[in-house]
Amino acid sequence: MGCPTFHLNPQSLHKRISAPNTTRFSLQPNLKLLKTTSFSSNHLNQPASTSTINQTPNVNFKTLGACKLGISRYPDFSYNAAGGAGSGTATKLPDGQVSVEFDVEKLYIPPLSTATTTFLGLPLPPFLKIDVLPRVFRGEINQESGKVDLKFIAEFCFSVGSVYKARPLLVETVLTSDESKGKTREGRGERMDEDGKCRLVGVATVDPINDLFMDTFLSLPTECLADLNAVISFSTTQ
Missing domain, CATH: 1.20.5 (Single alpha-helices involved in coiled-coils or other helix-helix interfaces)
Structure with missing residues (x-):
């Protein structure tokens, strides 16, 4: 097989x-x-490029010379506020305006002193000083029309050397680029131009502070006027 x-x-x-x-x-x-x-x-x-995220709009504020402050029945003080500055954040609103809020801890407004202020053409006495301590500074700005409305709350602290220091005067007003008018005081501002320059005015009522000298000297309660030349600018940082 x-x-x-x-x-x-x-x-x-x-x-x-x-x-x-x-x-x-x-x-x-x-x-x-x-x-x-x-x-x-x-x-x-993947997220968008870092060039388009983490960007925060900032607003900057600077005070200039040729400002005025007035209170009670007295003539206005001529005030050189050059050197004041502050910054904050800005948020665009649906209506086209910009909401701004400044960091009052870093907002500096020069004091009224013999170096910055004159009254009836004469500088303030060297020992007299009025410190301005901002407490609130925020509001809205229309970049197209240039209109500015900023709520401003500050303490004005009068002192005479080391001899006398009054209780703070609380001032609350709206600094506007339009018109501000009270019963005895009034002012007219100027809207922002293309360089951000503007004039802001605000009338406020100042209440008594339970200090006999200051209440009598200033005839409290009374009105005060703030008239500030300023520059407001915007920037974007990462």
Whole structure:
């Protein structure tokens, strides 16, 4: 009895050997597609360029010379407020205006002193000083029309050397680029120009402070007028 004879077909053998390889390589395009899709998805979910995020609008405020302050029945003080400065944040509102709030801890307004203030053409006596301590400074600005309305609350602290220091006078008003009018005092401002320059005015009522000298000297309660030349500018920082 002879051994069985097997006939191997070379073409069939080639197909059997090549089949696994054909299957392996046929998956490569799909894997490549998955990788491409994954990359594209991640790319779409990536945040915008750092040049367009983390930007905070800032507002800057500077006081200039040729300002005035008036209180009670007395003539106005001529006041050089150059050197005052502050900054804050700005938020654009839907109506096109900008809401601003200044950091009062860093807002500096020069004191009324012999170096900055004259009364009836004469400088204040060297020992007399009035410090201005801001407590609130915020409001709205229309960059198109130049109109400015800023709520201003501050303490005015009178002192005469080391001999006398009065209780603070609390002043609360709206500094406006338009008109501010009280019963006995009034002022008219000027809207911001293209350089940010403006004149802000505000009339406020000053209540008694339970200090016999100051209440009598200033005839409290009374009105006061603030008239400030200023520059307001905006910037964007990251």
